[in-house]
Amino acid sequence: MSTEDAKMDELEFRRAVLADPNDKELAKATGDDLKKQAFVKEIKQLDKKITEASNIPVPDGLAHRLLLRQTMAVHTQKRQRSHFIQLALAASVAFILGISVTQWQFKEAASLSEYGIAHVLHEGDYALGASEDISLSQVNAKLARFGGEMTANTGQIYYANFCDFDNIKSLHLVMQGDNGKVSVFIVPHMQGYAIDSAVKGKWNSEAYDLSKASLVIVSDVPSDVAKMRDRLSKNIQFSA
Template sequence: MDELEFRRRVYADPETTDSDVVEAAKNDERKRIFWQEQKQLDKQLKQALKVDVPDDLANKLIWQQSADEFTRHKRKHRWYLALAASLAFTLGISATMWYHQPLSIGGQALAHVQYADREKAHTLLPVDLNMVNAKLASFGASFNQMLDGVEVANYCHLSTVRSLHLIVETPQGKMSVFILPQRNDIAVPQEFADSHYHGESIQFNQANIMIVGDKGTDLSALKEAVKERIQFAV
């Protein structure tokens, strides 16, 4: 595994247990050190996000601000205290809404597709119906017929979401199919795009599927093929 692919896989999931990543780290001390550094950084970031906010924090901040203003200015500039309290309240509400809003996944897929030309299969086994269905099993899904032109079938992470990424050669060019689990915290848009690619989604009760191709490419044929051939366990 080359340096670029190793770093991309570790950046995507520092806690990955994929055998080829583990093997690459065993055989290369630089890769091993880089992986350990990313694991430590990921651990520190997760720890930093676990800061509990006291229920009365807003009251304490407003009280402290009021006391300071009273000491410095006595009863002057009371309008400043009102503005500070209003700002603190607004920021608190905004932060809460940001923290709880669903994860938007379309942009993650578009960013991932940028590296599709360099992505290689993580296994030496042929990409056939049996292999793809073995990977789809973790999503409770399977294909009743193989999609034409599948060149690569790898697990990948879109932000924190584990998905199956199929790279498909079609008459309209190379396209990507992402199969994701159905989760309440994932916001999958019907359509999404950037300056180079665009995507459309198919939503099932059991999973979400995103199809991505070059901007302006007709995705309908691949979308229909996926809808006709995918099936889910009851």
């Protein structure tokens, strides 16, 4: 037998052992060859270990526990998803209610004076907390938009900015009254709003018609409302 044939026989023998180390025909092929016998023994031991490893007994109730764990995991995911949806809905409802309350607060104002109070309440300390010292020329630069002019200094002005007064661009001033800060709105004439006075909580308001705009004054001191009305009605003029 040639060397090449011997190699082929050896290769075929190894393939047969790997395929089935317990094949009875392998005893004939092994004969007295100690190397082949050792190889067969090694593969048989490996095969036995694999068989033993694959035959580990399954603990009682394992399938039930695995099914229970999977069910609980699915339940937890659903509960978390439901909780997230509830939070999102709650946030949406709160947002809508917030907008609705704000809109209601303004729309319920049936007069300029009531709307003035609602505006002050809505802004909180944003304007009333201002502490600037606005000059007369700065105020008149803004009043010019309405064709108006403040002819005399009426005391310190802490705040002067345009604002949205029920979708009408108006001028919002915060001025020094005799007893504290007073909110003043100069509003182009609006249809559908009464010119009157109003009281809500500690706030007092009065609306007063000038030639081309309405004056709305809000304060927590009733006497300051009347005094500021008299002061401004004499010192604000509008061009013809």
